[in-house]
Amino acid sequence: MKKRTIGRLELVDFPQFEIEGVEAKIDTGAYTGAIHCNNIQLVKLADGQASLRVNLLDDAHPNFDGCLMEFTDFSLRTIKSSTGEAQRRYVIRTVIRLFGEDFTTQFSLSDRSDMKYPVLIGRSLLRRGRFLVDVSKRYVGRKKRFAPGSLQS
Template sequence: MNRLQEKKLKIIGRLERINFPEWDLFDIDAKIDTGAYTSSLHCHHIEPFSKEGRSYVRFNLLDPSHETYNEKLFELPVHATKNIKSSNGTTEQRYIIKTAIRLLDKEFKAELSLADRSEMRYPVLLGRKFINKRFVVDVSKKYLSDNN
């Protein structure tokens, strides 16, 4: 990438607040992780099922202790399944779904793996696949999206 292209990329910090407009979820903390390829989303009660011959997954977002938790059960088509190595080094097969993420007043389509991130500090992790060619990460900053 040359300097001219870099200048067009928006700067984000190591932590940002994002929105999921399709799900009416707003101001969710996301950790920006350039070490992770795939983005992930914390949920529980992850259950695969079939509907009209297609693979679907149902789940609850976040934890009941999270301030925006609403007990809503989501049912989405499975975009893919993927073996993903977690931060503790174990590999697990995860369901990948697609949804919109709003960051810096712009909406982006994103692929997210569904994972139990209850032991993690932030419910969403945005990896390189989402960041690439969209943002530059300034690790000395956080919540730059709050300034927009």
Template sequence: MKTFDQLAVIGLREWINLPDLGMIGLRAKIDTGASTSTLHASDIQPFERDGAEWVRFTAHLGTLVQRPHRCEAPVVTIKTIKSSNGQAQSRYVIRCLLAMGDRGWPVEFTLACRKHMRYRVLLGSKALVDGQLVVNPALTYVQDKPLLRKPSGAQ
């Protein structure tokens, strides 16, 4: 069996921060079957800033009690995503810093309503590849809770 020392091990669920959006202490579910990561968002409103397309949306912090958190981010693109039930949906894509443990790297997130889902954040395979992570599905919350500030080595 081959091993790869440069890859960090994570479990099926991990604590993350999205410091560019001011979001701290989010529980994320790892979804190796999804290519793109997804962030729960509502009240999504596109707007223009300095000639560039941006999006304003409400994210939701907390697990039992949801606290609305207003965010703004530049739009990377609009992507058509096919959900697990086969329905296609156009979604805004943003890029922001993801902090996990003592590491951080930029990740693209599609914005979608996940209000009926247990986890408001899904981390897809592209985020795992970019973060040089491997998943042990028998584990959860392997990494320490991320630092509140931008971690060292953040891009």
């Protein structure tokens, strides 16, 4: 299988959530990917099953609609943050679209509002010989549209 070159930043879609064009940082140091969310609520359904309700992204993203997403298939895991601190986070499996291809992978749900990019792609998606990361490149899979007059740094 030929490896695709992926840049340090890519635009990704989440077809199950009808969210497109989200900036994602490629992080070979992280095992599990992460997606920005807030308003995390764990609720008990009438049948006794637990349900996780969250807002994915926030109003800074153009596709944010404020609707709560609900997950009944999730886990709670200890994940080491970029600072080395162990945190308990909810983890979901979902489809991410990259290079026009759909991949099912895991994402931890965390408040990334203090981070520059709302999505982090970790090794669990990158492995299996799929990608070669070229840190000198950005938006290899799909070009980012810049507003007129904006700096393209």
